[in-house]
Amino acid sequence: xxxFGILSTAKIGREHLxxxxxxxxxxxxxxxxxxxxSSAKKLAAQTGAPLAFGSYEEMLESDxxxxxxxxxxxxxxxxxxxxxxxxxxxxxxxKPISLSATDIKKIINARDKNKVIVSEAFMVTYHPQWIKVxxxxxxxxxxxxxxxxxSFTYFNTDAKNMxxxxxxxxxxxxxxxxxxxxTARFATGLEPTRVQALVDYDPNFGVxxxxxxxxxxxxxxxxxxxxxxxxxxxxxxFHGDKGFIxxxxxxxxxLYEGDEVRVHNAGxxxxxxxRFTGLNQYVLEIEAFAKAASGKxxxxxxxxxxxxxxxxxxxxxxxxxxxxxxxx
Numbered sequence: 001x002x003x004f005g006i007l008s009t010a011k012i013g014r015e016h017l018x019x020x021x022x023x024x025x026x027x028x029x030x031x032x033x034x035x036x037x038s039s040a041k042k043l044a045a046q047t048g049a050p051l052a053f054g055s056y057e058e059m060l061e062s063d064x065x066x067x068x069x070x071x072x073x074x075x076x077x078x079x080x081x082x083x084x085x086x087x088x089x090x091x092x093x094x095k096p097i098s099l100s101a102t103d104i105k106k107i108i109n110a111r112d113k114n115k116v117i118v119s120e121a122f123m124v125t126y127h128p129q130w131i132k133v134x135x136x137x138x139x140x141x142x143x144x145x146x147x148x149x150x151s152f153t154y155f156n157t158d159a160k161n162m163x164x165x166x167x168x169x170x171x172x173x174x175x176x177x178x179x180x181x182x183t184a185r186f187a188t189g190l191e192p193t194r195v196q197a198l199v200d201y202d203p204n205f206g207v208x209x210x211x212x213x214x215x216x217x218x219x220x221x222x223x224x225x226x227x228x229x230x231x232x233x234x235x236x237x238f239h240g241d242k243g244f245i246x247x248x249x250x251x252x253x254x255l256y257e258g259d260e261v262r263v264h265n266a267g268x269x270x271x272x273x274x275r276f277t278g279l280n281q282y283v284l285e286i287e288a289f290a291k292a293a294s295g296k297x298x299x300x301x302x303x304x305x306x307x308x309x310x311x312x313x314x315x316x317x318x319x320x321x322x323x324x325x326x327x328x
Contacts, residue, residue: 005033150250
């Protein structure tokens with residue numbers, strides 16, 4: 001059992017990762033750390049974690065911990081990923097692991113120096129619906145892929161929320177723009193070569209609240225938009241000359257209509273539906289991570305993949321400012 005400690009009492013840890021660790025067949029929740037010992041003790045009592053620490057450093061020094069999950073504000077991800085790796089802990093860090101592709105190299109160096117596993121928590125890459133899409137594309141289920149279209153939006157104008165605070169790494173692109181890019185890359189196995197973008201910033205918060213992107217991949221194009229100030233929507237469509245594939249809940253599984261991959265033929269006269277019910281992509285992520293940490297062969301989302309994905313986000317920001325095509 002991989003013994004996990006949680007670095008902070010953040011909402012995503014409370015609502016998704018802690019329950020996932022508790023449900024996983026090869027991991028256990030051992031500790032909660034917070035800058036306030038009272039907060040750590042409270043969450044530890046609620047979750048049944050036997051240990052609580054009043055500082056992150058104290059937990060990293062503990063021999064009772066094998067791995068840490070880091071759900072801190074984005075601006076602190078690089079710092080604490082490096083510190084955790086240097087403490088000899090395996091690291092699962094919430095996305096985005098960095099606000100710059102070049103900064104991820106610091107984590108890679110710490111990973112290699114300490115011979116630990118460090119992975120960015122892209123839970124979507126462990127969901128079988130995305131493995132199915134990848135296989136369908138590879139087998140030519142929709143002929144030649146010509147276009148991908150996607151969206152990911154929600155509405156949040158809370159000034160205190162980290163997504164609206166630039167000093168904490170807020171903004172639509174770091175929070176949700178990473179999902180269309182990572183899933184398109186995962187499903188096709190290809191990298192975009194250049195991007196165009198319109199990026200709109202909130203005048204009060206100073207973070208990007210909307211972005212509309214055109215990306216060129218070898219052989220096809222991708223368009224997508226993301227926003228933190230639009231009604232909730234998630235979509236992903238892969239369009240080929242012989243049909244198209246659409247997902248009902250591409251990023252947050254078990255939402256809306258459930259987890260379905262639908263394959264439509266060119267004339268829209270035939271539809272094949274692949275349903276994935278009763279799955280939790282966070283549990284699948286934890287189990288894969290724990291398996292890799294135990295030395296077993298297991299594909300994880302690597303830091304090298306993190307660099308490639310963040311390069312796309314970096315290029316989108318540059319394209320938004322320049323108004324021109326930006327090479328990735």
